[in-house]
Amino acid sequence: MAQNDPDFSRVRVVLVETSLARNIGSTARAMMTMGLSRLVLVRPAHFPDPDAYALASGADAILDQAQVVDSLDQALAGCVLALGTSARRRELRVPECGAREAASLTWSHTQQQHEVALVFGSERVGLTNEQLLRCQYLVVIPTSATFSSLNLASAVQLIGYECRMHALAHAGTPPNAPEADEWDPPATVDAVAQMIQQMQTTLDAIGFLHGRSPVRIMRRIQRIYQRASLTSREVQILRGICTETMRALASVARSHPGA
Ligand code: SAH
Numbered sequence: 001m002a003q004n005d006p007d008f009s010r011v012r013v014v015l016v017e018t019s020l021a022r023n024i025g026s027t028a029r030a031m032m033t034m035g036l037s038r039l040v041l042v043r044p045a046h047f048p049d050p051d052a053y054a055l056a057s058g059a060d061a062i063l064d065q066a067q068v069v070d071s072l073d074q075a076l077a078g079c080v081l082a083l084g085t086s087a088r089r090r091e092l093r094v095p096e097c098g099a100r101e102a103a104s105l106t107w108s109h110t111q112q113q114h115e116v117a118l119v120f121g122s123e124r125v126g127l128t129n130e131q132l133l134r135c136q137y138l139v140v141i142p143t144s145a146t147f148s149s150l151n152l153a154s155a156v157q158l159i160g161y162e163c164r165m166h167a168l169a170h171a172g173t174p175p176n177a178p179e180a181d182e183w184d185p186p187a188t189v190d191a192v193a194q195m196i197q198q199m200q201t202t203l204d205a206i207g208f209l210h211g212r213s214p215v216r217i218m219r220r221i222q223r224i225y226q227r228a229s230l231t232s233r234e235v236q237i238l239r240g241i242c243t244e245t246m247r248a249l250a251s252v253a254r255s256h257p258g259a
Pocket of ligand 1: 085086087088119120121122123124125126127139140141142143148149150151152155
């Protein structure tokens with residue numbers, strides 16, 4: 001990191017199922033110009049690939065250090081804030097924000113030492129609804145209504161630019177955020193996802209999901225918990241409730257066999 005460059009070491013750019021190696025290269029270039037350095041690739045179609053290096057125009061270090069993973073969950077491991085991007089507004093009721101607000105959120109979280117992910121979809125289909133639901137915000141760059149889809153690397157460039165502008169404007173000002181609680185830090189995106197998985201198993205076991213659409217119910221439940229900005233201990237408590245519910249169920253089953 002050069003002197004006076006904002007510290008984006010806690011920010012990762014996540015590209016999901018990119019089909020063209022060229023776009024990975026252009027993304028690396030866009031990132032490097034804005035001072036972003038961490039690239040995570042979820043199931044890229046072609047990587048490593050000479051086309052990526054050709055388009056990176058010297059941003060090779062980012063490609064050399066890029067992490068390749070099998071799932072979005074792996075890419076988001078350890079993140080407290082995940083921002084999903086899309087050219088299209090979705091009927092998901094995930095809170096939406098613009099690139100500037102995304103930059104401000106990114107900066108305030110990194111100032112609190114939180115890991116942040118900026119998540120971008122594939123060229124052909126973008127992020128799926130399930131993938132977007134892993135994110136706390138949907139970031140939409142307000143492009144033309146009649147031609148809204150940016151090239152992947154252009155989207156990274158614009159968000160990276162806003163992040164850089166925000167960081168430069170706020171360099172040296174103390175973070176306007178509550179003191180971090182080191183005993184009870186904010187829950188990570190992956191911890192919340194695991195909790196929701198456990199909750200689904202528990203709700204299924206007690207019969208709550210029978211006759212309902214589990215996908216819809218679980219989406220709503222996921223939204224409730226994303227709005228709540230849970231801490232690690234709160235996640236532990238909720239998981240503890242699920243564990244005890246399953247135990248109670250097993251004990252009822254033991255005392256009333258065949259019931
Ligand atoms: N055909 C896809 C577009 C993919 S463009 C679709 O309909 O969703 C590749 C990626 O660039 C998108 O998944 C998103 O991450 C980003 N992107 C493109 N245009 C954007 C915009 N206007 N706002 C925010 N992100 C955008």
